[in-house]
Amino acid sequence: MTNHTSPAFDADWSERDGHLVLGAMVRTLGSFPSGWRYPGAHNDPSTDPRALKRLALAAEKAGFDYLFLGDWLATDPELEFSDPHLLSRVDSMSTAAYLAAITRRIGLVGTVETAHSEPYATARAAASIDRLSGGRFGLNLTVGSDAKVEANFGPPGARTHLDRFDVADEYVTVLRGLWDTWGENAFTRNVASAAIIDRSRVTPLEHVGPAFAVAGPLNVQRPVQGHVPLVHAGTSRRAQQFAAEQADIYVVAPTSLGDAAEFYHDTKARVEAAGRAASALTIVALVLPIVGETRADAWAVYDRLVDLFPVDDGTPEAADLDLPANRNIRHLRQVIGLPLVERRFDEAVTPGTASRFTAAGARLVDVVTRRSGRTIGGKRPVTYRHLLVAHLIRSPIVVGSPADIADHLETWFRASAVDGFNVLNAFLHEQFETFARLVVPELRSRGLIRDEYEATTLRGHLGSPLPTAPLPALAAATAPTTRTD
Numbered sequence: 001m002t003n004h005t006s007p008a009f010d011a012d013w014s015e016r017d018g019h020l021v022l023g024a025m026v027r028t029l030g031s032f033p034s035g036w037r038y039p040g041a042h043n044d045p046s047t048d049p050r051a052l053k054r055l056a057l058a059a060e061k062a063g064f065d066y067l068f069l070g071d072w073l074a075t076d077p078e079l080e081f082s083d084p085h086l087l088s089r090v091d092s093m094s095t096a097a098y099l100a101a102i103t104r105r106i107g108l109v110g111t112v113e114t115a116h117s118e119p120y121a122t123a124r125a126a127a128s129i130d131r132l133s134g135g136r137f138g139l140n141l142t143v144g145s146d147a148k149v150e151a152n153f154g155p156p157g158a159r160t161h162l163d164r165f166d167v168a169d170e171y172v173t174v175l176r177g178l179w180d181t182w183g184e185n186a187f188t189r190n191v192a193s194a195a196i197i198d199r200s201r202v203t204p205l206e207h208v209g210p211a212f213a214v215a216g217p218l219n220v221q222r223p224v225q226g227h228v229p230l231v232h233a234g235t236s237r238r239a240q241q242f243a244a245e246q247a248d249i250y251v252v253a254p255t256s257l258g259d260a261a262e263f264y265h266d267t268k269a270r271v272e273a274a275g276r277a278a279s280a281l282t283i284v285a286l287v288l289p290i291v292g293e294t295r296a297d298a299w300a301v302y303d304r305l306v307d308l309f310p311v312d313d314g315t316p317e318a319a320d321l322d323l324p325a326n327r328n329i330r331h332l333r334q335v336i337g338l339p340l341v342e343r344r345f346d347e348a349v350t351p352g353t354a355s356r357f358t359a360a361g362a363r364l365v366d367v368v369t370r371r372s373g374r375t376i377g378g379k380r381p382v383t384y385r386h387l388l389v390a391h392l393i394r395s396p397i398v399v400g401s402p403a404d405i406a407d408h409l410e411t412w413f414r415a416s417a418v419d420g421f422n423v424l425n426a427f428l429h430e431q432f433e434t435f436a437r438l439v440v441p442e443l444r445s446r447g448l449i450r451d452e453y454e455a456t457t458l459r460g461h462l463g464s465p466l467p468t469a470p471l472p473a474l475a476a477a478t479a480p481t482t483r484t485d
Helices: 045-062 092-100 119-133 164-179 237-246 257-273 295-307 316-321 329-336 359-372 384-392 402-414 430-445 458-462 472-478
Strands: 021-025 066-068 107-113 137-142 230-233 249-252 282-291 397-400 420-423
Touching (some): 045 430, 107 119, 107 458, 137 164, 257 282, 282 430, 295 384, 329 359, 329 384, 359 384, 397 402, 402 420
Parallel strands (some): 282 420
16 A cells, blocks of 8 residues: 555645555444344354455555454443344454455454453464455454453452553563564575474564563564554553553544544654654544445434434333343433423424523434434434433444545545544444445545555555564564563
8 A cells, every 4th residue: 555654754744645554443243233133134153153254355456455354352241232243253363364365355353451461462362363364354452441341350369469551561672582582584494404494583582571471482484573562541641651652553432533633643743752664553433334325315324323222211011121220211311401391202302492502412412413314303302312312322423425425534634633544333334334335435436545555464454664674684682572560
């Protein structure tokens, strides 16, 4: 991909050009809680292999840079109404390997939790998938702490007294050190001398640190990409610093263009302060587009998703669902600051009632209008159900025609608020394929994405150079240092 990286950090951002990065966030049950109920939507995890294949081929045909495969090492039936996509999904590393055999050019990003995996095993799996895919693998490292996940891994381990990001830093040191234990062209295959390898190109790691002790070398050749590109998500200051120092892709979720631009510039400054070029880190934002042939068509899709969003409206059917406590009219009353005596969820909000809303209620009205085109007192009025959904679903939803969606993506990119986007889908397959069929060509016509794949590796798609391989003569000098602090 040509010119995918950011311009120099001190450049004139108002005239930014080049190509934006486009990733597809893989959630087979969709990212809208009621998306699986939409007519024709994929809703059976037992058929995920077919759904994954269809999604991957559609994304590759459209020219996406990578598929992002998230993960969470727990589940909870309570997720049924908020995040059904988390209830059951195939391991992301296995999925990446499966899709590597189906696709040819698109990148594949798997996920590993640093607190619940060993760096040797991760380095081996990542290098293997990178080899099997021809250099298309990326590794998302999660550094979170979650009680439900912790409960699946027995008593606390020996590293619990350490700062989790310090552990993650060391984890990355071990990963890259292991990948460098094999030099380029280590397999000489000299039939005459019976030497299949050049031993000077295979070096031990001998890492001993606060969290890990790893001897090495790795039993898989160096990845095709040298070091597998690393991905991180999270907007805490510590997560931001970790991404600035270690990551190749940083996934963020800013709430506004202004916040996004400020965070972007701050992060790029941190990248440079860490001794890296600003362009070494690709910053991508989440976006959940709901697309139609026309703006009215997109509004209709969004309205249908809102209609399918179950609420506690006092009916026996709702009572049988055992819905969360925040889905009733009493909860909405707390949000907007008004008593809603005998109101029904699908009633229109009158101008008189809206005029008495709190500031939070007024903001919800604005959200509903942006998403659905509905207005107070208009032909398509705002309903209480729309207000509740706007309050409960805070995903970065953009609803509209292909031009509307492209306008949003272009505005954020040109403003140097992001380098690209991870595209969520409300449900499979219609919404993702509509984006691929209608929005991607619109972006291409604006020169925001390339006409076809120009690279064969994920680093190539990102415009990221290959890390230099260690040289045999410098093996001792370039071996990863032993940490004792």
